[in-house]
Amino acid sequence: MLMLPEIIVVLTAGVVLCLDLFLTERSRVILAPVTLLGLALGFAALLVTPQTGDLLGGRFGMDPIAWWFKVIFLIAGFVTVILSMDLLDGRAAHRMRGIGFRGEYYTILLSTIVGMMFLISARETITLYVSLETATIPLFVLTAWRRDHVQSGEAGLKYVIIGALASAFILYGLSILYGLTGQTSIVGMSAKLADVPRPAFWLAAAMLMTGVGFKLTIVPFHMWAADVYEGAPAPVTAYLSVASKAAGLAFMFQVFYRIFGSELAGWTPLIAAFAAVTMSLGNLVAIVQDNIKRFMAFSAISQAGYLILGFLGPADNGVPAMLFYMLVYILSNLAVFACIVWYSNETGRERIEEYRGLSLTNPIMALGMMIALFSLAGIPPLSGFVGKFFLFSIAAKAGYNWLVAVAAVNSTISLFYYLRIVRQMYIEPIYEGAGTLPVRYTVAATVGLLSLAVALMGVIPYFYETIHAQTITWLASLIG
């Protein structure tokens, strides 16, 4: 029962792949609904599975944190499928060559989702590494999906090389830890860490952090992000910007809280420095971006900088704050990307200046995008503000007041560039002869629901309270 959601998603992947064999090209439109159905079933299964427990001799574990992460992964996957539908089944597919193979596409997408779901449940370093690779390798393929598009291919190649490098760092780090402790189980490893010789331990820790840094796009390990985001097909970029980041955070949770425990308590100045550099650089570079996908890449980098503020404080504050912010971030980012994907599918436009007049042609989409952008900028009462506030307060509590000031300045800067898009949509004159662009009801509903959730989560404290309460039980189980 514990693994039911994962099993359902894997089965769906199999079903989609097999169906693909027997369907004609025209009837392959049903693949996306099948995928959605599978993910929805997986989500339903997640709701009924118990939130705590072990399987496979303790190699697979479930706890509230893992539960929330799986919720995040499934939402991200679900929305990505909806966005991919808009690209693969819509008119855009005829215009852009090299966009086909829907069966494989959804299968690969499902396998990365499943990899991430295993990642947060892994309780053993080999499982951990394998699930990380299961989550990552399909992403390389998805990035390079537009085979005859140079940028897409280049992005895929860059991502493979950098991704392999990151994986190598992680693998080396894990091997060193194994060598030092003689354990592959996370609990066993963690128990023996105290007696491990220091320089070797630090080397392992540094390698793991570097590897995670790549996944989370922490400066200076961020340089792949912009090119990959720009080159990948837009729905994949959406998925990369949320799910891959969430996976990075999940891995960081595993390493930071489960393996290292309190061993890295002295490293907070380093994390603070990384956070400051990441948010500042991401923000400053975002200002000058012209392509909206690159722009979102740098915005995502700066968001990662805010996100890791949560590691500065004790786990009982930091974990719920980071989880909450992650949830808010993926909802906001997906809403923005839903608009980007739709707009690029309909018009082929991807430059920020080309969003002008959107509020007049498609007011609902523009409104949804604006709410999401303001949430990312942290304007109250939207949830992005509440999330940022929790993270800032952790940094302040840990005594990093300078960092809070840096973060506040960065928030102001970020408002400036998010406003750039809003200004294009709302102030600049409309394209001559531009009429209302058609919107699929699935995409419109997605944007509507996501932006509504973004707005409501800032006002209704239920989510944060639930996450907070569940974190406390999780921590209690970790200690006891």
Added chain:
Amino acid sequence: MTLQLIILLPLLGGIVAWISERRGSSDVRWIALITLAADFALLLSVWAGHPAAAGASRVLLDENLPWIPQLGIGFHLSMDGLSLLMALLTVFLGAIAVLVSWTEIRERIGAFHFHLLACLTGILGVFLSADLFLFFVFYEVMLIPMYFLIVFWGEDAKGRVAAKFVMYTQAGGLLMLVSILGLYFAEGSGHTFDYNRLLATRAGASSALLMLGFFLAFGVKLPIIPLHGWQAETYSAAPTAGGIILSGLMAKAGAYGLIRFAIPLFPDAAHRFAPCAMGFGVIAILYGGLLAFSQTDLKRFIAYSSISHLGFVVLGAFAMNATAYQGVVMQMICHGLSVAGLFILAAVLRDNAGTNDIERLGGLWHSAPRLGVTGSLLAMATLGLPGLGNFIGEFLILLGVYKVSVTYAAIGAFGAVASTIYALWLVQRIFLGPRREGASIRDISGRSLVAAAALIAALLWLGLYPQPVLQRAEPSPRAVMGTPASDNSFELHPRILARALELPRE
């Protein structure tokens, strides 16, 4: 529920207005007006239900709902005399703003009124919050609707100007956020954002920096002199209603923040900082007056004269005694009323004479006598003529400041002279003097006249019989100190002022 209702009513009215426009209704303006009238009636019922004479309970209403209890955040609203006065001003000026937009705004009327009313909700929230987190949320909530008011219905380079306005305010707001967090984690705060409990917190060594964060945030809103870069452009780009809200209410949110938060939360730091802050006030009074004198655009003139008049607010707030405090409250209200009147004047001139350029106007009295009278009365109010409310405000402030520092009082008094010069000069250039070509214009009439008359009536009432307002503004300090009502000549230590502004604990 009353306070929540007072805050949410405008927002709900705005939503209704927007929806009804979409459904083809033409009564959008009436919906907005009726909503505000209902809100005003609600506030008046609170006024009537809690006579000021019963000084024992300084807090009229207090409503505390849990919101995010893990972090000590509550949906805590509280109303004392000061909040009540500011809320009344907000709703009153809101209604005026609706009236003056009646003919000015012709496009997307529903959306306009939604943004206007949403903005008012934010401002009311600011005046009624007794939780710093909530306060910050409302402080920011009023920003975005204002951005759109300028962007959609403004003039000139509105996009750039609106962005500048948002950036300035946001930067200040985030500095305040840092300060709020600093206070939250200060030793002994008990990790709460509740205003009353934070009043008892002393932030220790860092309190000077924390107070500075608040001061800068409110300084941007007022604005004080080095932080005023956004103001003149924004005032001239904003639609009339936007200008009224910006100068009449949002600037008051800054002033309110000073006397409600910056000073009482950090009394010792504020006390040390007072000479410097009063210096800023004096600079604003004089430099603002000087700049006002050299403007040729009426809206820019309003902007700089506002700086000058709000300099009095800073000066009085940091004088930290009861006299000056009452003067500050009075000045906030009267400046809000008179500046709204000036914006109406500007709107009428732009519509009827086709320009706001003072150099191109002149000799309008003959063709537009009603406008001339209105304009002169407003100018008289601006210059602080006895009999109009602004005089009471500035007089009380100078009186209070005199007790603390004769120098500052003397320099501040020059500000009153300066405002006399520029206000009279304004009347002379627009209404008197040689008649320019095309000087025959349509007179002020209809709704604008009603709105202006209402403002002038309020100013006259405040000038001739300020007692009810002073009483509302006053009980807080006096009730705590137990000094006889006739004696205003005490020094008020900031700590006592802090206690005086305290709201009840449960």
